[in-house]
Amino acid sequence: MLVELVKVSKFPWSSWLAQVQMPFGGAVVRWCGDQAAKPGKYHVEWTVDEDIVWGRNAKPAVGVGPGVRPGGHCVVLRGRLDLTVDGAAVLDLDGSQILLDLADSLPGGIAGTWVELFIEREKIALYPYEL
Template sequence: MLIELVRVAKFANRPWLADVRTSFGHGAARWCGDHSAEPGEYRVEWTIDENIVWGWNAKPATRTGPGLRTGGHCLVLRGQLILTEDGAAALDWDGTTILLDLSAPLPEGVTGTWVELFIEREKIALYPYVL
């Protein structure tokens, strides 16, 4: 996914965080690239290092369309939930697929619905890459 890196910063006893903007929102997440990265456009892979628990950190969205916003120390990602035939789950986030680890099976009928994930910003990692 193409993002705009605003800045990379480190706070005491915390990982490096990147303040980023997308076409549908902005927020901060753990930066797994060069700590001296300059502001600008980067292609990044997003990963979530937290188990998804329906009703706790995953809920039906009240709106449709991709979204990214800050909610306290969390990032809120809005996308469509994908379930594969073999039981794997992912978030379709404006054409970017983010694999999800589930703590328990998801309720029936949620495949393809718009959901919001509430994830601590330090448990979302951004890995820059070059095409």
């Protein structure tokens, strides 16, 4: 996914964090690239390092379409949720696929719907790559 990197910073109690913007929103998340990265456009891969628990950090979406926004102590990712053949889940975030680990099986009828994930910002990581 192509994101606009606004800035990379670090606080004593945190990992390196990046403020990023996309056409459908923005947030501050963990940055796993060059700590001296300059503002600009970067292709990134998203990862979520938290088990998904329906009703706790995953809920039906308010609205449709991809979205990324701050949500207090967490980041809210809105995308279409699908299941893989081996029982894992994938969040489609505007064409980018984010593999998710499920703590339990999802309720029936959830696959293929718009959902919102509420994930602590340091448990979402961006890995920049070059094409």
